[in-house]
Structure formats: structure tokens, C-alpha cells
Amino acid sequence: MSGPFSDVERSLFTAKEVLSEDYQPDQILERDEEIDEYRHALEDVLFGRTPQNIMLYGRAGLGKTAVTTYMMEALQIEAEERPDADDLFVHELNCNGKTVYSVVRALVNELLPETASDFPKRGLSTADAFEELYAQLDRQGGTHLIVFDEIDHLGDADTLLYELPRARSIGHITESKIGVIGISNNYRFRQGLSPKVKDTLMEAEISFSPYDASELRTILANRADHAFADGACDDSAVARAAAIAAKDRGNARQAIDLLRVGGEVAKKQEADSVDDSHIVAAQELVQRGRLRNRIRDQTQHAQLLLETLAYLEQQEETLARSKTIKTRYERVADSHAVEPLTTLKSIQNHLSDLHMLGFLHRTDRNRGESGGRYYEYGLDLDPEIVLDIRAEIEAERAP
Known part of the structure; x- marks a missing residue:
């Protein structure tokens, strides 16, 4: 008896997985310059020196994560052959939707002995989590490269990027070395870091162009x-x-x-x-x-702002000023039982980021001394599609 799949054949495709998003190629094509910059930034590891911190910038789909995976694997193989290199450990975490506490907790749990209990999800402070992280790093020793993908989605990246790069210099760790690798889709991410973080990080920057x-x-x-x-x-x-x-x-x-x-x-x-x-x-x-x-990759508040602009677009109320958008956004946030952002500046920063990422178009208005200068925003997408996608996302979140 034939079934619904009995006539399915392997025609056309022989290895369809090669075209999947999670496929990691053995060879990275058309990124020779970025790989060369990466190689220079990482070479200290081969001589037992403290790694240089690295930040990678570029829109999604430009090879940042694939190149990083390729470089980490190649470095680990090479480090095993180098007598001056310490034991090398690579830790990779995606920061989307995470807090500093949850990120540090994930690192701690990765380092803990197999017989140890996981670090608590709640009840302790972020300082407690960092203290345990440093203890586990020194227990294990060696060199640790910590890759933070989508670090621009972390709410308090300043804390993470201030603590880790200076951990050895101020004595939090003595038996291990840390190098931070941040991957960001937001070219303006570094501009938002505090001056003390920028001074501490002193990172190599690698930009991935389209x-x-x-x-x-x-x-x-x-x-x-x-x-x-x-x-x-x-x-x-x-x-x-x-x-x-x-x-x-x-x-x-x-x-x-x-x-x-x-x-x-x-x-x-x-x-x-x-x-x-x-x-x-x-x-x-x-x-x-x-x-x-x-x-889906945007923060919750960025998604709510996109939903807000979609409603405004449907009602032909765009282009709209950030004050107008803020008022409508608060209603949208309330409809999803989400505590809204409270300051106009935070709304404007999100709108600016969404414009940079190509979701919104923006017009610069200058009304002179009486009206001042300001931006007006509109959705650069089909509002029906945005609202459909937002409904899908909310349905997935529902218990």
C-alpha cells in the first residue's frame, strides 16, 4: 500500500543542509581581509599572552558569526601545537533576550565541575555571579576567549564589558586570562558605551561590509x-x-x-x-x-515600536514625531502587559536604531526658532506584514 510519501525522491537536492542557516562551511569565501585582521588580533594567544579584546560590527548575514566560528576552531587547533600557548577554552553565548546576570550565570555553569550544582537562577546578585565566575576561571586556569554574539541586545553591556577585560589587572583572577569578543549588528553600539568602558576595552574593531x-x-x-x-x-x-x-x-x-x-x-x-x-x-x-x-531578533521594546508604527501607518498618521509615537507606543505596550520605556530619549534611541537597520524612514524637519529641529518617522515596510509577524510572535509567547 502506497502512502503520501512513497513517491518522494532525492531529485535536485543532494545535500540540502548546505543551504541551511546553521551550516558552517569548511572554507570561508570572500572574507580574506576580515580573517587577516582577526588573525592579527588573536595571535597573542599562541604565545601565552593575554588576548586582545575584539569587536565585530556589521549587519546580519555578513559572515561575522561564521568567521568567528572558523577562527576559533583554527586557533584551538593551532594552540595545541604551540608550546608557549596556554590551554585554550572558547565560550560562545548569544545575548539576545538575556540579562548580565543570566549571561554570567551561563558562563559559571559551563565552567563548574560536572558534580557541582548549577548556579542559582535567582536569589543572588550580579556581583555574586561575577565572583563565582572568577573563582571558576582560576580553578580551571588557561586562556578563555568569551564570544558574546548579539551583544548590542544586552541591556547593560557596560557592566559586562567593564568587568571582564579588567578582571586580571585588578586581581579578580590570577591563574587565567580572558579575552572578550563581541559581535554586534549595530554599528553605533560602541558610541553608546560609557567612556570608562571604552578605555578599559581597548579592542580591535573589525567591520564587515555588505x-x-x-x-x-x-x-x-x-x-x-x-x-x-x-x-x-x-x-x-x-x-x-x-x-x-x-x-x-x-x-x-x-x-x-x-x-x-x-x-x-x-x-x-x-x-x-x-x-x-x-x-x-x-x-x-x-x-x-x-x-x-x-x-524577531529585535528587542521587545523595538518590536513594540515597530508595531506602533505599523498602526500609525495603517491610520495614515505618519510621518510622526517621537512624542506622538511614544504616546501610542505606551498603549501598545500596555495591551501586551509590558512595562513601557519611560523616557523620550530612550524611545528616540530605539527609533534611531530601527532607522539605521532599515525598518523606518526618517525626515529631518527644521521649523526655525519657533518650532526647532526634529525628526519624523514612518514605517519602511508593509504594515500588514509587520502586524501579522508581531501577532505570530506574541502567540508563541503565550503560555
Whole structure:
């Protein structure tokens, strides 16, 4: 008896996982300059010296996390062969939705002996968590590189970036060394740090610029060779996916998604190969999916502001000043039982970040001495899609 899956074959795709977001390639293409900067910043580890702190900047999908994973793996292999290098430990944490306490607690639990109980979720202070972290670092010894992905999403990054880089110099640790690696999608993240943190961090900065069409084509051609059966992906599909992604945001993740979804479209149509028409058909599906992920990646208050702008857009009340947006945002926050941000400045900072990330468009108004200078904001997205995505996110959060 045949079932609903009995006629499913492995046509077109041979290794579809190569086109997934969590796939880590053995070779990083079109990031030679960034890898070289990274190598220079990390080389002290090979000689037993305290690592340099590093900050990586660039929009999502530009290879920051993939390059970091590649460099950490390569450094660990090399350190094992170097007589001057200490034992090297790499800790990777994503800061999205986390507090400083929960981040430090996660590090402590990673370092604790297997027989020890986990560090408490509540009941102790952040200072207690740091004290235990330092004790566990010295117990283990060696060099510790701590990677904080999406560090710009951490509410009090100042505390983390002030404590860890100076831990050895002020005697909190004596038997171990720490290097901090921060990954941020926000180019303005460093500007928001306090002067004392900037002085303490003294980090190497590595900026990841958007890929151009030629670079994306190289990356996609390599992925297509591994993901599809021989002859199952036309060069026209690779070229179209690269061109669309380059024109949009220069995002490799988007380009790879276009190729994967284009393959799925071709398979549904029972085509012999993926061509540029399948990529065009995949474009709207990918854009909606990527927008869902981009909105999901924002802080809760940034999401609430996007929802607010979507309502204002629907009611044709944009462009709107930050004061107007704040009033409406407070109602939206209240409808979700969320304590709203209280200051206009905090709202303006979030609006500025959302504008920089391409969610909003902004107009500079200058009314002279009587009206002053201010910004007005509008949503640069389809409000219906934003509200649909927000409803999905809230439904997932519901108990």
C-alpha cells in the first residue's frame, strides 16, 4: 500500500543542509581581509599572552558569526601545537533576550565541575555571579576567549564589558586570562558605551561590509556545487539570487535562502533544474521569512515600536514625531502587559536604531526658532506584514 510519501525522491537536492542557516562551511569565501585582521588580533594567544579584546560590527548575514566560528576552531587547533600557548577554552553565548546576570550565570555553569550544582537562577546578585565566575576561571586556569554574539541586545553591556577585560589587572583572577569578543549588528553600539568602558576595552574593531554581487555569486556557486545534484542548478539561478541579495542588503544569508527556496519551488513544479524564474518566484517567500527573523531578533521594546508604527501607518498618521509615537507606543505596550520605556530619549534611541537597520524612514524637519529641529518617522515596510509577524510572535509567547 502506497502512502503520501512513497513517491518522494532525492531529485535536485543532494545535500540540502548546505543551504541551511546553521551550516558552517569548511572554507570561508570572500572574507580574506576580515580573517587577516582577526588573525592579527588573536595571535597573542599562541604565545601565552593575554588576548586582545575584539569587536565585530556589521549587519546580519555578513559572515561575522561564521568567521568567528572558523577562527576559533583554527586557533584551538593551532594552540595545541604551540608550546608557549596556554590551554585554550572558547565560550560562545548569544545575548539576545538575556540579562548580565543570566549571561554570567551561563558562563559559571559551563565552567563548574560536572558534580557541582548549577548556579542559582535567582536569589543572588550580579556581583555574586561575577565572583563565582572568577573563582571558576582560576580553578580551571588557561586562556578563555568569551564570544558574546548579539551583544548590542544586552541591556547593560557596560557592566559586562567593564568587568571582564579588567578582571586580571585588578586581581579578580590570577591563574587565567580572558579575552572578550563581541559581535554586534549595530554599528553605533560602541558610541553608546560609557567612556570608562571604552578605555578599559581597548579592542580591535573589525567591520564587515555588505557583499557585492560578484562576491555573493562566488559564495553561492560553491554552495550550489555541494547542495544540488549535477546539472540541477543553472548558472542563471546563482546569478539572479546574487543580484537580488546584493541590490537589497548585500546579505549572504538572504542569497543562500533564495537559492534554497528556489530549489524548493523548482521541485514542486517538477522541473529538471533550478533557473532564474524559480529564484524570482522564491523572492517574496524569502523576503517575508527574513523580515520575520529580523523583527524577531529585535528587542521587545523595538518590536513594540515597530508595531506602533505599523498602526500609525495603517491610520495614515505618519510621518510622526517621537512624542506622538511614544504616546501610542505606551498603549501598545500596555495591551501586551509590558512595562513601557519611560523616557523620550530612550524611545528616540530605539527609533534611531530601527532607522539605521532599515525598518523606518526618517525626515529631518527644521521649523526655525519657533518650532526647532526634529525628526519624523514612518514605517519602511508593509504594515500588514509587520502586524501579522508581531501577532505570530506574541502567540508563541503565550503560555
